[in-house]
Amino acid sequence: MSEEKKTFIDRIWDIFASVKFAIVIFSLISLTSIIGTVLEQRAEPERNINILTRLFGESLAPSLYNILEKLGFMDMYHSWWFITLLILFSANIIICSIARLPRILKLIKEPMKPMAREHFETAPIRREIVLKGKPDKIKEAVASSIRAIGFNFSESKEDKGYQFYAQRGNYTRLGVYLTHLSIIFILIGALIGIAFGYKGYLNLPEGRTAVAFRFSPPSGPIDEMNLERILNALEASWGDISKASELLNMKEKKLKEILRKNGIQPLGFSIRCEDFDVEFYENSNTPKEFKSWLTVIDGGKEVVKKSIEVNDPLSYKGTTFYQASYGMIPNAPGWFVLRLTSKSGSSEIKRLNFGEKFVIPYSNIEGTIRDFSPALAFDKEGRPFTFAEMMNNPAVFIDFKEAGRDKYSGWIYKRYPLTGRLPEGHIVEFLDLWGSQYTGLQIRKDPGVWIIYLASTSMTVGLFIAFFMSHRRLWVMVIEDRGNTKVHIAGVSNKNRPAFERKIGRMISLIKERQQGGK
Amino acid sequence: MDSSVFFGLSTMAYIIAMIIYITYLAFRNKSVGIVATTITIAGFFSQTIAILMRWKEFNDISGMGFLRSAPLTNLYESIIFFVWCLILGYLIVEFRYKNRSFGAFVTPVAGLALAFIDITGMSKEIHPLIPALQSNWLLAHVTMSFIAYAAFAISFSTGLMYLIINTEKKNQPAYIFWAFTLGVFAVLLISMGIDFMTFKVAVRPEEFIKNYLFRASFMNKSAAVRIISWISTISIIFIVWRFGNILKTVIEKFNISSQILDEITYKSIAIGFPIFTLGGLIFGAIWADQAWGTYWSWDPKETWSLITWFIYAFYLHSRMIRGWRGKRVAIVAVLGFFAVIVTYLGVNLLLSGLHSYGELK
Ligand code: HEM
Numbered sequence: 001m002s003e004e005k006k007t008f009i010d011r012i013w014d015i016f017a018s019v020k021f022a023i024v025i026f027s028l029i030s031l032t033s034i035i036g037t038v039l040e041q042r043a044e045p046e047r048n049i050n051i052l053t054r055l056f057g058e059s060l061a062p063s064l065y066n067i068l069e070k071l072g073f074m075d076m077y078h079s080w081w082f083i084t085l086l087i088l089f090s091a092n093i094i095i096c097s098i099a100r101l102p103r104i105l106k107l108i109k110e111p112m113k114p115m116a117r118e119h120f121e122t123a124p125i126r127r128e129i130v131l132k133g134k135p136d137k138i139k140e141a142v143a144s145s146i147r148a149i150g151f152n153f154s155e156s157k158e159d160k161g162y163q164f165y166a167q168r169g170n171y172t173r174l175g176v177y178l179t180h181l182s183i184i185f186i187l188i189g190a191l192i193g194i195a196f197g198y199k200g201y202l203n204l205p206e207g208r209t210a211v212a213f214r215f216s217p218p219s220g221p222i223d224e225m226n227l228e229r230i231l232n233a234l235e236a237s238w239g240d241i242s243k244a245s246e247l248l249n250m251k252e253k254k255l256k257e258i259l260r261k262n263g264i265q266p267l268g269f270s271i272r273c274e275d276f277d278v279e280f281y282e283n284s285n286t287p288k289e290f291k292s293w294l295t296v297i298d299g300g301k302e303v304v305k306k307s308i309e310v311n312d313p314l315s316y317k318g319t320t321f322y323q324a325s326y327g328m329i330p331n332a333p334g335w336f337v338l339r340l341t342s343k344s345g346s347s348e349i350k351r352l353n354f355g356e357k358f359v360i361p362y363s364n365i366e367g368t369i370r371d372f373s374p375a376l377a378f379d380k381e382g383r384p385f386t387f388a389e390m391m392n393n394p395a396v397f398i399d400f401k402e403a404g405r406d407k408y409s410g411w412i413y414k415r416y417p418l419t420g421r422l423p424e425g426h427i428v429e430f431l432d433l434w435g436s437q438y439t440g441l442q443i444r445k446d447p448g449v450w451i452i453y454l455a456s457t458s459m460t461v462g463l464f465i466a467f468f469m470s471h472r473r474l475w476v477m478v479i480e481d482r483g484n485t486k487v488h489i490a491g492v493s494n495k496n497r498p499a500f501e502r503k504i505g506r507m508i509s510l511i512k513e514r515q516q517g518g519k
Numbered sequence: 520m521d522s523s524v525f526f527g528l529s530t531m532a533y534i535i536a537m538i539i540y541i542t543y544l545a546f547r548n549k550s551v552g553i554v555a556t557t558i559t560i561a562g563f564f565s566q567t568i569a570i571l572m573r574w575k576e577f578n579d580i581s582g583m584g585f586l587r588s589a590p591l592t593n594l595y596e597s598i599i600f601f602v603w604c605l606i607l608g609y610l611i612v613e614f615r616y617k618n619r620s621f622g623a624f625v626t627p628v629a630g631l632a633l634a635f636i637d638i639t640g641m642s643k644e645i646h647p648l649i650p651a652l653q654s655n656w657l658l659a660h661v662t663m664s665f666i667a668y669a670a671f672a673i674s675f676s677t678g679l680m681y682l683i684i685n686t687e688k689k690n691q692p693a694y695i696f697w698a699f700t701l702g703v704f705a706v707l708l709i710s711m712g713i714d715f716m717t718f719k720v721a722v723r724p725e726e727f728i729k730n731y732l733f734r735a736s737f738m739n740k741s742a743a744v745r746i747i748s749w750i751s752t753i754s755i756i757f758i759v760w761r762f763g764n765i766l767k768t769v770i771e772k773f774n775i776s777s778q779i780l781d782e783i784t785y786k787s788i789a790i791g792f793p794i795f796t797l798g799g800l801i802f803g804a805i806w807a808d809q810a811w812g813t814y815w816s817w818d819p820k821e822t823w824s825l826i827t828w829f830i831y832a833f834y835l836h837s838r839m840i841r842g843w844r845g846k847r848v849a850i851v852a853v854l855g856f857f858a859v860i861v862t863y864l865g866v867n868l869l870l871s872g873l874h875s876y877g878e879l880k
Pocket of ligand 1: 466
């Protein structure tokens with residue numbers, strides 16, 4: 001009974017240790033993934049029904065959709081069977097490596113031994129040269145030539161001569177295993193990220209501070225009152241959870257649980273958006289860069305100030321803030337920020353409300369902001385209109401008066417500072433409508449990402465070892481043959497034999513050279 | 520003078536070289552071969568100059584520093600770079616193996632890739648980079664991916680040649696496979712040529728590809744044209760299948776042993792695979808991580824690179840199974856390149872994804 005059971009386990013083990021099984025898994029993962037790229041993942045049902053209709057016609061699409069949906073293809077990379085495939089794949093790599101490793105380790109550790117004379121005839125690489133003189137005289141030339149091609153040899157005495165033997169790169173046999181192990185660690189890193197990390201999104205208006213963000217919709221009904229009280233306490237304690245729980249007279253664990261149920265992740269500190277700005281390419285609506293100036297406040301103190309851009313995030317205590325998007329806040333009470341520079345060069349920055357008056361320094365010219373457009377353009381008749389909802393081309397319309405009398409008026413653009421040059425030589429620059437935009441931040445904490453980076457590095461190292469380095473073994477026998485000396489050379493390389501052959505060729509010409517030189 | 524002059528010269532050189540290489544294949548006259556090589560090298564130099572000039576032009580326009588101005592930001596530039604890598608790889612093979620006959624197989628790929636740019640009428644303009652593309656990781660990612668793709672392209676040609684000279688009977692699966700593959704390639708090229716001729720005149724070029732690829736044939740409004748297209752497809756594949764032995768005798772004239780073909784196939788994959796792993800998958804993941812905060816999101820482009828990776832892993836491992844040398848692994852090498860093409864072009868042309876990179880504008 002027990003023996004039969006063992007053979008069953010053995011059989012499973014053998015399957016998992018085989019390269020054939022790996023090939024089956026490779027094919028299954030590839031083929032199913034193809035379907036996942038044709039169907040849109042986690043999309044609205046109509047989109048995929050549309051795709052299926054285009055591919056298979058109207059009559060088949062709905063039933064096909066139902067079947068595929070039941071099989072999990074609409075979110076297939078998270079389906080149980082795809083995850084099973086990944087687990088089988090990992091088991092395959094692990095077991096396959098465990099099964100082979102002892103033999104490989106033995107091969108690596110095995111010290112070199114001299115080769116029996118008859119085996120020189122059958123070695124994969126074999127060469128023979130005949131040199132004038134006795135082995136004793138030639139020995140040194142041979143030894144130094146072996147050293148010259150980078151082999152550290154051992155020596156043994158033969159009947160009527162000597163044998164040198166050496167190996168290099170025996171540890172390169174482990175390159176493949178480093179690669180395989182790294183793949184497992186990449187998967188482990190991904191799992192750690194899923195288990196202990198979080199990801200979310202936060203729209204943070206200019207000038208506002210956040211202590212938490214939403215990572216998922218709330219599970220169950222929200223207790224608004226309670227939640228607001230909790231968030232207020234969190235804000236009052238600058239995001240510090242234990243302080244907030246003291247304020248609320250609530251256990252910290254309970255507080256965290258309530259937040260999690262509501263799909264809210266506290267940051268543990270707070271973050272403020274000081275300013276946000278989009279820069280455009282000249283004469284174009286292509287954004288060149290968007291930038292947020294952020295401040296991290298921990299324990300009530302400002303600890304980090306950094307501007308972030310796409311491709312240049314901010315990290316604090318394992319949480320990373322990525323510049324993801326931006327937008328306008330409807331009806332935001334923003335401040336117009338103007339820089340007023342008088343003809344004489346003295347300048348000041350003013351923050352103004354809509355309709356508020358300002359005076360250019362050292363002059364009696366007075367301005368009033370009358371109109372604003374986030375994206376100003378003019379139609380064919382020369383009438384102004386707003387062509388986009390975002391701040392693509394913000395401009396303010398300003399009325400200027402001198403000593404109470406109307407003087408002139410016009411649009412001043414943020415993107416074109418020259419538009420604010422007044423006839424008298426004063427300059428009015430429109431710097432910003434501060435408080436009108438929010439920055440869209442992607443927030444992530446992923447403690448597994450470093451494992452993934454390290455494992456990716458070691459996987460690459462492993463691959464380069466596996467493909468570009470080899471385990472080479474060399475035997476050279478120097479023996480007397482009818483008054484002359486015969487040099488027998490044998491070589492084995494586990495890959496890239498031609499390269500080793502070239503190396504041996506170089507050694508042979510060195511031997512010949514040095515032998516003649518020594519004469 | 521600007522870069523387009525040199526691009527034009529190199530395209531012309533590759534097309535002339537293609538004709539001479541094919542002539543060489545037919546007559547095996549040594550001096551013809553030397554002319555072919557010389558013209559290829561001249562084309563390569565001209566293309567190198569063109570790429571450097573475009574780099575400088577882009578740098579002057581964008582003002583974003585030298586590294587970020589590498590001319591690798593859209594499909595047009597990436598195809599140019601792919602061809603450059605392919606020709607470089609080919610020249611290395613030619614000098615190492617002292618064999619010119621592959622030239623007749625590689626230069627057409629280069630010529631057609633360059634022709635593809637015109638056929639599809641894709642934009643050749645220098646576009647300013649959107650913020651997500653302003654990353655040094657992107658440069659490393661794209662450069663290395665294309666070096667790997669070029670290595671895979673070489674393994675594709677040698678794998679296919681291996682299959683052609685090692686199959687005898689027309690009902691053999693391996694024979695049917697390569698005849699089908701070549702037939703499909705021919706059909707794709709012909710139908711793109713027809714698209715070009717029908718629509719280049721009528722339609723604004725920038726609208727061309729997303730909307731009009733295969734509209735003159737497989738996706739035409741008229742059902743009759745669609746049916747004719749499919750019938751022609753089947754006939755072309757049939758012709759390749761029926762007269763494939765002619766191709767075989769031509770290649771056999773060259774005394775390229777199947778062992779060498781197998782070796783070149785393996786070596787190009789052995790070079791391409793680690794470069795693809797590091798540049799394509801890992802650097803791509805780092806870039807996504809920096810830009811969006813997700814190193815892997817299963818979008819179609821990422822998934823197709825993973826599929827490509829798995830197919831080449833399949834190739835490497837299948838060589839270890841007893842009885843799997845030779846034809847079967849050559850088939851896998853050929854299939855791998857299909858995955859490369861889908862990753863490179865298909866995802867942008869046929870599937871849509873997160874990736875803004877490589878969109879045809
Ligand atoms: C996609 C994942 C994998 C990658 C990237 C990978 C990579 C590699 C590479 C590069 C080699 C060396 C090939 C050569 O020298 O031509 C190799 C060898 C090998 N792989 Fe994998 N491998 C993967 C998965 C697996 C799996 C699942 C198995 C399970 C059976 C496996 C078993 C082996 C074996 C037995 C060898 C030969 C080892 C030796 O020569 O001592 N590999 N692998």
